[in-house]
Amino acid sequence: MATIIFKPTEKCNSNCIYCDVVVRKKPKTMSYELLELIFKNIDEYLKSIPQERIQLIWHGGEPLLLGEEYFQKAIELQEKHCRDTKHRIDHAIQSNLTLMNEKFLGLFRQLGINQVGTSFDPIAGVRGPGAERDSVSYNSRFFKGLNLLEKHNFGWGFIYVVTKKSLARPLDIFYYLTNMKLSGGFMLNPVLIYGEDRENIGITTEEYADFLGAIFPEWWKHRNRFPQVNPFKMFVENIIEKKKTVGCEDTGRCAYGHVYIGPSGEASQCGRAGDWEIISYGNINERSLIDIMKDKQREQFIERNDILMNGECKGCPWWEFCHGGCPLDSYIKYKDFKHRTNRCEGKKLFLEKYFFPITGIRF
Amino acid sequence: MREHILVCPFDESLLSRLHDESLVVIAPNFEQIPHVYHTAMQRSNRVICVVVYSKGSLAAVPFHESWKGIPIAIYAGEMGPFKEFMMRLPLIRDLNIRIFLNSDKKENFTALHIISSLHINCGLEFGESDFDWEALNDLMTYALYGKVHHGVMEPFQFIASRYNPERLTDFGTVYFNNPNIYLHIDKDENIAISRKDLQKGNFIAKGLNELNDIKKNKKFEEALHEWQNFFLQNNTCAFCPSWRVCMGKFTDTIERNPGCQKFFADLMEATDHFLASEHKKREREVWQL
Numbered sequence: 115m116a117t118i119i120f121k122p123t124e125k126c127n128s129n130c131i132y133c134d135v136v137v138r139k140k141p142k143t144m145s146y147e148l149l150e151l152i153f154k155n156i157d158e159y160l161k162s163i164p165q166e167r168i169q170l171i172w173h174g175g176e177p178l179l180l181g182e183e184y185f186q187k188a189i190e191l192q193e194k195h196c197r198d199t200k201h202r203i204d205h206a207i208q209s210n211l212t213l214m215n216e217k218f219l220g221l222f223r224q225l226g227i228n229q230v231g232t233s234f235d236p237i238a239g240v241r242g243p244g245a246e247r248d249s250v251s252y253n254s255r256f257f258k259g260l261n262l263l264e265k266h267n268f269g270w271g272f273i274y275v276v277t278k279k280s281l282a283r284p285l286d287i288f289y290y291l292t293n294m295k296l297s298g299g300f301m302l303n304p305v306l307i308y309g310e311d312r313e314n315i316g317i318t319t320e321e322y323a324d325f326l327g328a329i330f331p332e333w334w335k336h337r338n339r340f341p342q343v344n345p346f347k348m349f350v351e352n353i354i355e356k357k358k359t360v361g362c363e364d365t366g367r368c369a370y371g372h373v374y375i376g377p378s379g380e381a382s383q384c385g386r387a388g389d390w391e392i393i394s395y396g397n398i399n400e401r402s403l404i405d406i407m408k409d410k411q412r413e414q415f416i417e418r419n420d421i422l423m424n425g426e427c428k429g430c431p432w433w434e435f436c437h438g439g440c441p442l443d444s445y446i447k448y449k450d451f452k453h454r455t456n457r458c459e460g461k462k463l464f465l466e467k468y469f470f471p472i473t474g475i476r477f
Numbered sequence: 478m479r480e481h482i483l484v485c486p487f488d489e490s491l492l493s494r495l496h497d498e499s500l501v502v503i504a505p506n507f508e509q510i511p512h513v514y515h516t517a518m519q520r521s522n523r524v525i526c527v528v529v530y531s532k533g534s535l536a537a538v539p540f541h542e543s544w545k546g547i548p549i550a551i552y553a554g555e556m557g558p559f560k561e562f563m564m565r566l567p568l569i570r571d572l573n574i575r576i577f578l579n580s581d582k583k584e585n586f587t588a589l590h591i592i593s594s595l596h597i598n599c600g601l602e603f604g605e606s607d608f609d610w611e612a613l614n615d616l617m618t619y620a621l622y623g624k625v626h627h628g629v630m631e632p633f634q635f636i637a638s639r640y641n642p643e644r645l646t647d648f649g650t651v652y653f654n655n656p657n658i659y660l661h662i663d664k665d666e667n668i669a670i671s672r673k674d675l676q677k678g679n680f681i682a683k684g685l686n687e688l689n690d691i692k693k694n695k696k697f698e699e700a701l702h703e704w705q706n707f708f709l710q711n712n713t714c715a716f717c718p719s720w721r722v723c724m725g726k727f728t729d730t731i732e733r734n735p736g737c738q739k740f741f742a743d744l745m746e747a748t749d750h751f752l753a754s755e756h757k758k759r760e761r762e763v764w765q766l
Contacts, residue, residue: 293715
């Protein structure tokens, strides 16, 4: 399945401490004409590969700022241009929920969306609008959005971004999040900083490992209470259950599976690559999705696997569920994709210092 | 039939307006239990139970043959003379009854231990005064770990048996305080979330017609999501490992009478143990088939 990280708007009603898109860019919104072109391209792409599916992830900015009419238009355009292929388009959405209403949910149902991805942070001043990041009013609206989702039987999951502000209270944060979503259903991700750390929130890979390590004994002991907490669940699935359920950054297969399309039609490898303007695959106004998906630059991600397997990662026991990590991590440090992730040492540290001793399992 | 169970006083006029409802009927006294039950049933209602709130002792309760088959909850102030109670034991054991004693009296903890050991279903009602968390822990340990057969004890049994990691376990249900299940109504058809709210005049709606549309009622919706205020205010309880079975019920006394967090952590361990042993029991049953 191909994944389109689809960012029809960069506008956002929040000023999250770890996101600099709104600050760095002059936020744009995709026109209806361009939206129509996207659906034409999707149809063409799917017709060219009869067994293929596309996951279209609505991202932002805050996609609900587009308004209900925009999603209505998307439904109409999909009907118009993807009549024969629409059953092979799986829509998904990432939203901060603060603008959620029943009309949106009705439209999402029409697009086949039955769960929504979001983000949350209980720490004051991390997420919220304005310079002050008014998290009180923000969180209140977030919970109203959640209530609507649950009332209408939408599933939801979320990402928690670990920043310097999180480091003092790992277990408190873990309990808060698992109390809010009882079985888990969230991912603890390290904050990613590209360029200047304006807010002084960056953490080292070791700090991230220790943050996870402070939580892991409790999670492991009571994993039946909150089974869906990642990355712990993924580690267990990979190491103990021998499944290969890794995130996009660890698959080693992102080369031809992902594309980012921004509000002006600009195409890149993924959301991060697009936000940080690291890789350009041109513009959907000038190139077809078929061409973009075959862009020659993608070969470097395939080559990277060979380079790492025979170089930095040679003999590494965790290659199968890491593949050197996200190529963009390499870019941050070396300005090329030929190196393993800078988070590698942190992952190893977590496994050696916490995972193996606590579980008693050796890889 | 509506989704909610209505908790109402015994009032013939009100009962005649309530048809095909699931009811918890509060009887004004013990003597009227059969009359209350049969009157409510005659109005085509399903009676979940008849409740009697009494400040007197359990020993003074006039348990009667005519109560047989009637689901009854008795809230009493204390146990009273043990001998009196024991004399009625054979009859009490034949009744479909659950006895609640209040935590305000220290000796009620021991009394509940005794009542449970006599195979009578019982429960602790949390009162206004601070109580000893250790004593509560002892009671819970007996209720959930006790190997010798005994009557179930609430709210421990409710939490252990209803616990579901996917959902909040609201033990307020034991006391008819859970807006997902119960609504309270008085003879004038004022509707409230709890008995306390009803007594204080904190109504969310008035009239049976409004009950029909209760899901659209803003105050009702707020009550359903009231627990989220703990999270919005970053209340200590939102960070508690045992939130899911407590839901901040002791937040007002946590500074004055700490100990809830440890107690509920132990209760959750006991719940894990309880569920594991229930699972084993089921496994054994299958094997013996």
